[in-house]
Amino acid sequence: MNKKITLILAASLMALAGAASAETAVGTHTVYLGLAHIDVNSKAAPLEGGTKQFPAPGAQIRVGDATTTGFGYTYRFAPRWSGEIALGIPPSHKIYGNGVIKNAGQIAVVRQMPPTVFINYHLGEYFTKVEPFVGVGVNYTYFEKKRSTPTGDAISGGPTRITLENSWGAAAHVGFTVHYTKQWSLTATAAYADVRSQMRSYTTTNNGTEELHTKINFRPMVYTMSLGYSF
Amino acid sequence: MNSQFKLASLTLAAAAMLSACGGGSSAASDDPPPARGAVQLGVVASTTPVTKAQIDAGTAAKGIGALAGAAQCDVEIRYVYYSTRDPQGVIAMASTAVFVPTGTGAACSGNRPVVLYAHGTTTDQTFNMAQVDKNAEGSLVMAFYAAQGFIVVAPNYLGYDRSGLQYTTYLNAEQSAIEMVDGLRAAKTYLNADSAVKPSAKLLIAGYSQGGHVAMATQKAIERDYASEFTVTAAAPMSGPYNLVKFGDVITTTGPINAGATLFLPLMLTSYQKAYGNIYASPSDVYQSPYDKTAETLFPTKSTLTQLIQDGKLPNDPTFTKLFGTGGLLTDSFRAGYAASNYRKALQTNTLLGWTPKAPVALCGGANDPTVFFFNTTDAQADFASRGKAVPASNLESAASMQWAGATTAATIAGGFAQAKAATSAAAGGGAAGAAAVQGAYHGTLVPPFCNALARGFFQSVLAAQP
Numbered sequence: 001m002n003k004k005i006t007l008i009l010a011a012s013l014m015a016l017a018g019a020a021s022a023e024t025a026v027g028t029h030t031v032y033l034g035l036a037h038i039d040v041n042s043k044a045a046p047l048e049g050g051t052k053q054f055p056a057p058g059a060q061i062r063v064g065d066a067t068t069t070g071f072g073y074t075y076r077f078a079p080r081w082s083g084e085i086a087l088g089i090p091p092s093h094k095i096y097g098n099g100v101i102k103n104a105g106q107i108a109v110v111r112q113m114p115p116t117v118f119i120n121y122h123l124g125e126y127f128t129k130v131e132p133f134v135g136v137g138v139n140y141t142y143f144e145k146k147r148s149t150p151t152g153d154a155i156s157g158g159p160t161r162i163t164l165e166n167s168w169g170a171a172a173h174v175g176f177t178v179h180y181t182k183q184w185s186l187t188a189t190a191a192y193a194d195v196r197s198q199m200r201s202y203t204t205t206n207n208g209t210e211e212l213h214t215k216i217n218f219r220p221m222v223y224t225m226s227l228g229y230s231f
Numbered sequence: 232m233n234s235q236f237k238l239a240s241l242t243l244a245a246a247a248m249l250s251a252c253g254g255g256s257s258a259a260s261d262d263p264p265p266a267r268g269a270v271q272l273g274v275v276a277s278t279t280p281v282t283k284a285q286i287d288a289g290t291a292a293k294g295i296g297a298l299a300g301a302a303q304c305d306v307e308i309r310y311v312y313y314s315t316r317d318p319q320g321v322i323a324m325a326s327t328a329v330f331v332p333t334g335t336g337a338a339c340s341g342n343r344p345v346v347l348y349a350h351g352t353t354t355d356q357t358f359n360m361a362q363v364d365k366n367a368e369g370s371l372v373m374a375f376y377a378a379q380g381f382i383v384v385a386p387n388y389l390g391y392d393r394s395g396l397q398y399t400t401y402l403n404a405e406q407s408a409i410e411m412v413d414g415l416r417a418a419k420t421y422l423n424a425d426s427a428v429k430p431s432a433k434l435l436i437a438g439y440s441q442g443g444h445v446a447m448a449t450q451k452a453i454e455r456d457y458a459s460e461f462t463v464t465a466a467a468p469m470s471g472p473y474n475l476v477k478f479g480d481v482i483t484t485t486g487p488i489n490a491g492a493t494l495f496l497p498l499m500l501t502s503y504q505k506a507y508g509n510i511y512a513s514p515s516d517v518y519q520s521p522y523d524k525t526a527e528t529l530f531p532t533k534s535t536l537t538q539l540i541q542d543g544k545l546p547n548d549p550t551f552t553k554l555f556g557t558g559g560l561l562t563d564s565f566r567a568g569y570a571a572s573n574y575r576k577a578l579q580t581n582t583l584l585g586w587t588p589k590a591p592v593a594l595c596g597g598a599n600d601p602t603v604f605f606f607n608t609t610d611a612q613a614d615f616a617s618r619g620k621a622v623p624a625s626n627l628e629s630a631a632s633m634q635w636a637g638a639t640t641a642a643t644i645a646g647g648f649a650q651a652k653a654a655t656s657a658a659a660g661g662g663a664a665g666a667a668a669v670q671g672a673y674h675g676t677l678v679p680p681f682c683n684a685l686a687r688g689f690f691q692s693v694l695a696a697q698p
Contacts, residue, residue, distance in 0.1 A: 052393050055274055092256035100272045104314075106262040145256050151264045154314070154324045157395025206397045206528040 024122070024131075024179075024230065028076045032187060034226025036070035036088055044199075044216040046099060050156070051210060059155070060099030061107065061199075063218060066091035070224050074120070084118040084135065086191075086224075090144060097155070107152035108162055108201075111145035116171050116193060132176040139171040139193035141218075148201065156203040156212065163202075164216075169194030177228070185228040192221055264322035265314040267409070268416025271324065273425060276361050277308035280333050286378045289370055294654075295680040298647065302378035304332035304339035309426070310361045312393055313417030318406050318506040325394045327386040327414035328361035328369060329421070330377035331428050338380025342431035344464070344694060346376045347415050348385040349407070349438030349445035351675075354494055356531035359392040360385040368439070368679075375683045376437075381690075382422070382430050386414035388445075390531050399531055401495075401502040402475065404581045407445040408452035415461070433697075435690045436466040439679055440603055443471020447583045447611070454589045463590040465693040467686035470596040470603050470678055474610040476578040481604065483569045488552040490601040490670070493545055493560050494536075497526045503577040510574050517565045517574075519558075522546075526560070584614040588622070593635075593689040595625040595682035597648070602674035627681050636688055648681050 024030075046058025068091035074084040092111045097104035118137035126132065148160035175189030195218040203210045265271070283302035290299040309329040317323040332339040350360055350368050360369040369385065377383045389410055390399030400406040419430050434453075438446030446468040453461050472478050482488050489495070500517060504510040504527070515523040525544045532539065539545045546553040546560055553559045555566055569575055592615070596608045605626065612624040623635040627648040633641035655672050656665030669677070 052395075054272070054393075092260070094262065103265060103269060103271045105265055109256045109261065111256040147256065147258075149258075149261050149264070150322050151314075154264075154322045154395055158397055203395075207533075 024076045024082075026076055026079060028230050030074040030076075030185070030228045030230040031071070032074070032226040032228040033069070033071045034187075034224055035067065036091075036222055036224045037065070037067045038091055038093075039065050039221045039223065040093060041219045041221070042216055043219060044098075044214045047201075047212040047214050049210075050203075050212045052157070054100045057099045059097070059101045059212075061214065061216070062096045062098040063110075063216065064094040064096060064106075066093045070226060072226075074228075080122050080124065082120045082122065082133075084120055084137075086116045086118065088114070092145075097151075101155060104151050104155060106149055107155060108146065108148045110143050110147075110162070110164060112141050112143050114139055114141040114193070114195070116140070116191070118171065118173065122177075129178050130176050131179065132174070134174050135172065137171045137173075139167070139169050139195060141167040141169075141193075141195045141197070143197065152201075153203070156201060157210065158203045158205045160201050160203045163200045165198045167195045167197050167218075169196065173222075175224075183230055185230065186225070187228055188223075188225045190221065190223050192219075195220055267315055268413035268420070269314045270311055270417045270421050271314055272312040273417075273421035274310050275307060276310040276328075280305040280307040281363065281373065283334070283378065286374050290374045293680075294651075295371075295374075298680045298684040299374045300379065302374065303336045304378050304380055305334040306373050306377040307331040307333045307426075307428075308361055308363060308373075309418075309421070310359075311414070311417045311421050313413060315389070315410050315413035317389065317396060318400060318403060323389055323394065323396050325386060325389050325396075325410055325414065326359065326361075326392045327384055327418055328359065329418045330373050330383040330385070331422065331426055332377055332380050332382065333428060336380070340428055342429050343380055343382045344433035344435060344690075345415070345419075345430045346372075346381045346383045346435045346437055346690070347411060347446075347449065348372050348376070348383055349411060349436075349442030349449065350385060350387070351438075351440030351442045352401075352491070352495065352498070353391070354498075354530045354532055354536065356391060356533050358531070359387055371679060371683065375680075375687055379687065381435070382418075382428065384415050384418040386410055397528065398501050398505055399498065400506070401498040402441060402444055402472070402581055403502050403506050404444065404448035404583060405452065406506065408449045411445060411449040412453065412457060412461075432462065433464045433694060434461055435464055435693075437469070437683070437686050437690075438471065439469045439682070440471060440674065443468040443603075444473060444475070444581075444583065445471075447471060447473055448581075450588055450590065450592070451583065451586050455586075464697070465591045465593070465690055466588065467593050467595065467682075467689055469594070469682040469686065470600060470674060471583075471607060472603050473583040473607045475582045475607075476575065477582075477610065478604060478607060479569075479575060479578040482554070483566055488554055489604060490674070491551045492554050493548065493551045494530070496554065496560060497529050499577075500574065501527055501530070503574065507573065507577055510572075510577065515562075517561055519560065519562050522560055584611060587615060587618045587620050591689075591693055592620075592622040593625065593686065594622060595678075595685050596627070597673060597678045598626045598628045600674050600678065601670050625682070625685050627678060633685065636685060640685075640688065644681050644685060648677070651677050651681075 040063045042063035070088035072086040076082045090113045095108040116139040118135035120133045120135035122133040143164035146162040171193035173191035177187045200213040286302040290296040363370040389396040450466040518526045626632040630641040630645035659665045659668035
């Protein structure tokens with residue numbers, strides 16, 4: 001489904017003709033709403049700490065992708081500069097077994113809120129319609145819901161509770177805006193954020209609580225396309 | 232606004248709304264769990280195969296070299312961690328040993344018949360049939376079957392080794408069959424993908440003690456539910472508690488109490504409480520203090536039995552028979568209420584009479600078994616016979632009962648068993664001490680090699696008679 005959405009949107013964008021050319025004036029507020037696809041390329045060390053030893057390369061995890069609705073606010077504070085806060089409906093990522101537990105499939109799910117602030121530099125109009133920009137900023141990722149699946153419980157040996165440390169990290173994106181009118185625009189971005197978290201799982205067994213842990217580097221690429229309204 | 236802009240913005244709005252629908256975090260959005268019998272992990276556990284010489288040395292050291300016969304094949308030890316289901320149908324993980332004949336002998340390559348083997352009672356949570364260097368039953372099965380050209384699939388059961396289940400599904404016939412079938416599925420998938428020696432379509436089922444019960448339950452389940460997937464060639468359940476309800480009646484009411492009862496009861500009570508939910512409202516209904524505090528989660532354990540007794544978690548009784556009375560494991564109310572209890576109903580549910588095997592069956596045991604009384608075997612034989620299915624029930628104490636295997640074999644086995652008992656008695660000094668030593672070794676040490684030798688001969692004769 002995600003690929004189809006991207007294609008539809010790309011086709012729509014390419015079908016543009018005769019859009020108004022307009023630079024954004026200083027003091028303009030823009031709110032936007034659109035689609036964000038989070039392409040996670042996670043890297044995590046094998047799970048450590050339990051009594052069940054697994055042979056090499058160990059019991060690992062892999063974080064899946066997610067697509068969600070993104071929205072945000074941008075303020076043009078100088079002719080070429082804007083400040084932005086990017087938000088969204090918290091996406092859910094399935095967590096899969098990897099390494100020797102690759103065949104286990106989905107072992108957990110996490111839902112996260114990744115508000116990100118950017119300072120953007122707008123490169124003026126290089127084309128009549130399109131205004132590229134680059135931005136750097138800070139991401140905070142808050143893991144608000146974490147749940148082990150029955151398969152995860154079966155592997156760890158009992159009811160399992162998961163914690164994930166929240167993450168602060170640098171973020172950067174590139175993008176472009178198409179101005180249709182003074183009010184309406186379309187913006188597409190590709191972003192990368194440094195998101196890392198210490199994951200711990202606590203499993204209740206007959207002999208007490210077993211803890212497994214690993215450090216996850218999420219390495220997400222986020223692709224967005226949003227409709228903007230400026231005033 | 233131009234029409235393309237309207238198109239683009241409408242598309243975007245639709246996509247934005249659609250995206251919020253997919254990928255929730257509730258259980259309804261979860262992927263389905265792995266299928267039953269799916270391989271999670273399959274490994275070759277031995278750096279090099281166990282050689283014929285090593286196997287022969289092992290059987291000789293235990294005095295069972297003649298029974299096992301000279302090894303024909305080296306044996307590669309493999310191990311499979313697989314997905315199955317618990318009694319509630321929830322996904323659970325289990326493991327199985329897989330012994331693969333290898334080497335240059337004619338019986339050691341190509342497609343080999345499979346012995347699906349069910350092991351006996353153990354309280355050791357780390358029990359793993361694949362650890363042939365320290366697992367006596369694993370090394371016995373390796374010597375008797377794998378070294379003679381059979382692929383052996385020997386599941387460890389839920390609750391043992393890497394299985395995460397916090398109890399074991401002890402003497403739960405239908406559940407055990409599920410674990411055995413799924414272990415067989417996973418082993419076959421793994422070998423077909425990864426091994427030069429592959430399983431043929433011939434399926435032999437064997438098991439000892441608890442495993443005799445599991446083996447019979449597995450044959451029953453396969454012939455009833457999995458007939459399109461597997462055909463049982465022959466089955467050899469050994470020393471199993473097939474007439475479980477009568478066994479429970481004897482132990483609980485008149486006696487005698489079987490050796491090991493204080494271990495078997497917590498295993499059964501927990502297994503049935505987890506499966507059926509109605510055995511007791513609280514552990515203190517069935518267990519005396521202080522055992523009620525720990526008995527429910529006592530097994531499988533990483534502690535030794537000596538440790539558990541020292542810790543006051545089991546009655547201090549070296550015969551493991553102190554079920555009742557002062558200092559016993561179970562309450563008087565349990566005994567008094569037994570006849571109408573849900574526990575007895577559970578025993579009835581797991582009694583393996585009243586069905587008729589399709590494939591050939593050979594039962595085996597020893598008439599003087601103090602752990603699993605021999606009437607279990609003769610009752611099963613009589614029950615099958617009542618519906619026209621004649622099966623031999625070998626009693627190692629009686630050459631007459633083994634004539635079906637040929638007069639020479641019958642004499643050799645009966646004579647050998649008598650000698651083994653005599654040797655055990657003599658090593659303990661004879662007399663009362665000697666008799667006690669024979670009693671103590673009867674079920675776990677003396678009977679298995681002889682019954683497995685008979686079982687293997689039975690399997691080989693059935694296979695030889697088939698195309």
